[in-house]
Amino acid sequence: MVPKILLQSQLMKIRIEQSSFRVLIGCLCRMNRVGFAIEILNCMINDIDGFVVDAKTCSLLLSSVCEPKNYLPGVEVLGFLQELKRLGFCPGMADYTNVIRYLVKMEKGLDALSVLDQMKSDGIKPDVVCYTMVLSRVIAEEDYAKAEKLFDELLVLGLVPDALCKVGEVSRSRELVKEMRLKGIAPNLQTYNIMIGGLVSKGEIAEACSLLKEVLDNRSRPPSFMFDETLCELCYKGKVSEVLEMLKEMADKNVSPGARVWEALLLSSGSKLDFMDTSLIDLVDPVSCQNDIFIAILLNCNV
Known part of the structure; x- marks a missing residue:
């Protein structure tokens, strides 16, 4: 019905208000017709002088575009985010988190890392969820140098890391700790605790005991x-x-x-x-x- 409404309004020379456009966009997003919702947004931009996009509509569109089931050929999420920002949209924590989650699912670690940097440049402190998602993808791509930097940054910000063991990636976390040791970086108590918990959850008690003895030897x-x-x-x-x-x-x-x-x-x-x-x-x-x-x-x- 949406195209008919828009066509009839034009024929009758009735100018649709911004609020009506927002209702249409919201409805289309909830119906998983995101492509049509984006077309409505373009109509708003082209047809309304002095149009200012509201944050709620932009957030809804962005979260809908970031749903893998709503994948749209030709619509690149990072590019879409930049277009919204050019319209005056200021993404919040939830918006950036949605984008990062999408990029990680699409196995685009460098893009996810770029969004994390955008958050910081916009004055938004990423939470542990954002760091953990990016960290898991970077390690999956075996970029241990970036992973080490991210992990250190996470600790400096005072965040408590979930890290990889809690999502069952014990073997990858081993590699990360091994890489840290080779670079002369000793695991701290938080790292030990995460590793030990992950090993116990996987039933690898002998290795957990070995780490515990290492903790006893190295800590007062x-x-x-x-x-x-x-x-x-x-x-x-x-x-x-x-x-x-x-x-x-x-x-x-x-x-x-x-x-x-x-x-x-x-x-x-x-x-x-x-x-x-x-x-x-x-x-x-x-x-x-x-x-x-x-x-x-x-x-x-x-x-």
Whole structure:
């Protein structure tokens, strides 16, 4: 019906207002007729003197164009974004995020990185979602130099990285850490924590333990939460001796495990632990324990 309405309005010499154009554009976008919506926008630009495009309409058009199902041959997203900006549109965080997500899905890492730079030049601080999307694509393209720069930039901005392990890209994250080491950049606690969590989620406990021992060797007193998930997983697998070995190493660094580790250890070992032969009892922090009964069980376990 839209072409008929426009044709009839022209024949009747009725000038359609901007609000009517916006209604038509919104409707077409919701119906996934984005190509027609862009034509309506062009009609607005050509037919209305002094036309100023409103931000809401531009955002709607841009997000619709960025939907892969609405792919339009001949419509290049970055070019379309620049056209909207020339009309006076100032993209916000959500707009840039939509563009970056589209470019990453289309495997255009350099273009996504370019949009990230545009955000910063426009005075918009990219969030961790934007950085993570671009970082994942750059690493997929094996451009580790750019990935390293992005990761450092992310940390400098005070953002907590999701990084690749949380989306299952453990092998790629290994490569990134390896590249960092070759360049003389030591992983920080945040990097270690991400890697260890990713390895545990993939069931690669042995490598997670290796990284934990590396943390103990290189850090004066690492936070205890880094160890809990791995130790619990070892308990669930019945590897009590490996848990005890790690706990002794933690004791040397004055690092106490959380209450859930002690609970998992007790459940996996029954009453076979002899705490009289170890100094592990000194690791129990009553403040971190949720239940006085649990402490009593622990203190009286087979002594």
